[in-house]
Amino acid sequence: MSRPSHILVIRLSAMGDVALTVPVLTHLLRTYPNLKITVLTKPFFAHLFDHLEQINVVKAEVKIRHKGIPGLWILAKQLHKLKIDTIADLHNVLRSRILCGFLKILGHEYYTIDKGRSEKKALTRSNNKILKPLKSTHQRYADVFKKLGLPLEKEFKIEKTQLPLSSEIESVLNLNKSKKWIGIAPFAAHSPKQYPLKLMKKVISKLSQEENTQILLFGGGKKEVKKLKAIAENFSNCESVAGKFSFPEELQLISNLDLMLSMDSGNGHLAAMYGVNVITIWGATHPYAGFAPFGQTQEQQLLPDLEKYPLLPTSVYGNKKVIGYKKVMDDIRPEDVIRKVKSNLL
DSSP: OOSSSEEEEOOOOOOOHHHHHHHHHHHHHHSTTTTTEEEEOOOOGGGTTTTTTTTEEEEEETTTTTOOOHHHHHHHHHHTOOOOEEEEEEOSHHHHHHHHHHHHHHHHHEEOOOOOOOHHHHHHHOOOOOOOOOOOOHHHHHHHHTTTTTOOOSSOOOOOOOOOHHHHHHHHOOOOOOSSEEEEEEEOOOOSOOOHHHHHHHHHHHHSSSTTTTEEEEOOSSSHHHHHHHHHHHHEEEEETTTTTTTHHHHHHHTTTSSEEEESSSSHHHHHHHOEEEEEEEESSSSGGSSSSSSOOOEEEEOOOTTTTOOOOOOOSOOOTTTTTTTTTTTTHHHHHHHHHHHHHH
């Protein structure tokens, strides 16, 4: 097949999965500098691509203008007018498949990601579990581009990107740029993959005592904002940024971190897409499922005792609660987390 000059990339949600596309698209543009890319995603996630000038973003308003079958047909006709050559569906859900079907009617070929659902089911099932590393999500994305005639090297890195900080950030936060900035995102969408807050407070307490560190706490939602504010007030060299800034401004802060400590959650992926070092703490999920932040080594991932908890991972997304597995992360000692953070601060 001839190499396309303008491709449509579809990835609507969730935040971490959209962030996972950024390193791959960055490498794709570096490999094929004349390629034009249009990304279709939800409006809130459009900001993830702000630093990539070669990417045009179309916002899918799936709850308003592009809602339901009629709305997807409107969206398909809108995308058709952009004169795209071919489509990379990196989402592969009902909505994206319907949209791709409409685009095919309008004359566009599309290629879809293989999510490896059967492999992931074997990894997470209780009986006859097959515990082995699966293909990373980044590689699954790259495989789609190979189908489009745009093969990528399997091993690649991205340069660290530091976004300029807004005047609002400069005025609200008293940040010392000579210190090492450590971001900590202690929450996760599901409790089975969240490090106990009492243990995380010990980590924050110890790290805040280091004179050369500046700790920034990240989170969202009213409850998290309230908790993070209370934590920050108890420690020196610690600021909660939750609820204080716009999403683009939070991305600016994340890009300027020296290290991010997170759960298996979106904040780790946001940091990794800017080339920031990321330490992840895992609970019910496991990096073998292919969702580790981009460019991070196995040594940067802290795991529970798999001999003590042989059913891990219990799910791909961490939304499954298993009897007797509520405290799988309690055995990950704060001292081990602190040691890992210090050893990875560049």
